[in-house]
Amino acid sequence: MSLLQAPPHCAGLYVHVPFCLQKCPYCNFYSRPAQSGDFECFTEALLAHLAILVHNPLVQNLRFTTIFFGGGTPSVLPTPLLVQILRACQATLNCSGCTEISIEVNPGTIAANSDSLHALFQAGFNRLSVGVQSFLDHELKLLGRTHSADEARMTLATARKAGFSNISLDLMYGLPGQQLRDWQASLEQALVLAPEHLSLYELTPEAPSPFYDAAKDGTLALPPEEEVLAMMDYTKALLTRTGLARYEISNYAQPAYQCRHNLNYWHNGSYLGLGPGAVSAIGGRRYRIPQGLRRYYYLVTSDIPPWQAEEMLDVEQSFRETVIMGLRMMQGVSAAELFARYQINLATYYGPVLDQLLAQELLHWQGEYLALSPKGLPLANQVMAELV
Ligand code: SF4
Structure with missing residues (x-):
């Protein structure tokens, strides 16, 4: 059976925004602090890429049921540019029946900015994924985060006022020096804010990152395995008593608030990735856009499809x-x-x-x-x- 023979089907759309306020020491995602002119360059490139995709029959054959702006930190991009990109996606691609439009936000970029959150909600974003990571300020500092626990709380309050009724919080456990009681404090604080969704990740230093180097040198004091297992047990016991049901290894949701975009990944469905470094999977093939904003800009504004690596998965691999x-x-x-x-x-x-x-x-x-x-x-x- 050729996977290319699959009938027209639903897909997810992912927009990779490769900018962050500063690089966190545990992160190996493709992202970097923005330089002058980057935001305009990125937006122009995205629009040029969408114009190329108008002529791509594979992409035009897809119906996008979810859109996800991730990164990086999409909320570092000025809100009018985020809205412009979303509108261009909706105008160029078949997004009829798209029920979930998510954006990742960093409390350090958006905490008290009610105008921004209001404008995002009005534009159609209906799900926020907030990168909180911890409600303990000393842990946030250790993680190189630019926000405080208070700013995380403020982001939630501002988002609710703006109209968001589908909010996910990201938290991390197994942090250097972290004890069970620290994790309990963060998790309990998160529940006070009544999120519809929680993503709970164990810190696993990946290369290349300063935390990975430190772990290799033995200078990163990660908690012992039994402490981490105790954190997992505590999480299970506490969340079982709430309305947040575990539906994926790291994800918990109230009924009807599971992340549909990510469910499509876990079902190994089709998705289109836009932006430098983004990956797509369509019709049994995987396409990669090279990292590097300038290169992406050059390719798409020269009317050259930016997909530079292509991998065909055979039936057994898939x-x-x-x-x-x-x-x-x-x-x-x-x-x-x-x-x-x-x-x-x-x-x-x-x-x-x-x-x-x-x-x-x-x-x-x-x-x-x-x-x-x-x-x-x-x-x-x-x-x-x-x-x-
Ligand atoms: S904010 Fe997120 S994407 Fe950016 S450096 Fe930190 S962990 Fe990585």
Whole structure:
């Protein structure tokens, strides 16, 4: 079966804004502080890229049901430019039926800026993802964040007044020097603000970043494994008592507030990425735009499609990716849906490897869904490594 034969389908649209106020020492995403003229250059490039895509039949065949402005820190971009880009996306691409338009914001850029949040809401953004990370100021300082806990609280209050009723908070645990009681304080503070969604990530220093170098040198005092496990246990116990249900390894939501854009990734669906460094997956192929704003600008304003690397996934690679991504979700992956999509039988394909993981009670069947078990959840990476 050729994946290119897939019928026209729904997709997510991702806009990568590669600017941040300053680089956090744990971050290896493609982003950097903006220089003079960058914002205008970025906006012009995005609009030129969209003009090229008008002639791309693969993209014109997609219907975008979610839009996500991520980064980087999209909220460093002046609000009128964000609105201009959103409008251009909606005018150029088929966004009919788009129900979720998210934007990541940093409290350091937007805390008391009610005009900005109001304008974003009026323009159609209906979901905010707020990069809080911690409600303890000393932890925020350690993480190189530019905002305070008070600014995070203020952002929430301002966003509510602007009309946002779908707000997600990002928090991190397993921070250097962090103890269980510190994590408890941050998590409890987050719940006081009654977010509709929480993303809770363990700090794992990735290369290249100063934290990664420090971890390698042994100078980054990460908490011991048992402390981190205690934080996970506490999270599970506390959130079970709230309306926030865990639906993915790191994500919790009130009913009907799961992030639809990310659900599409976890279902290994199609998506289009705009902006330097963005990745797209369409019709069984993966496309990468090179990093570097000036290069992106040059390509798209010269009418050259900026996709410079292309990878064709064969059916088995795509099948395995769909299994791995799907296991991130608490519901797991449906053997029937996998068979309908790939004509591959999940149990037969993995055979003894799967039998072993089931016997170890790291995976379990929930009807026709294969999912990580409670015992397998904290060991998700090891389990998935067996199935890659
Ligand atoms: S704000 Fe986010 S994207 Fe920017 S440097 Fe910090 S962690 Fe990375």
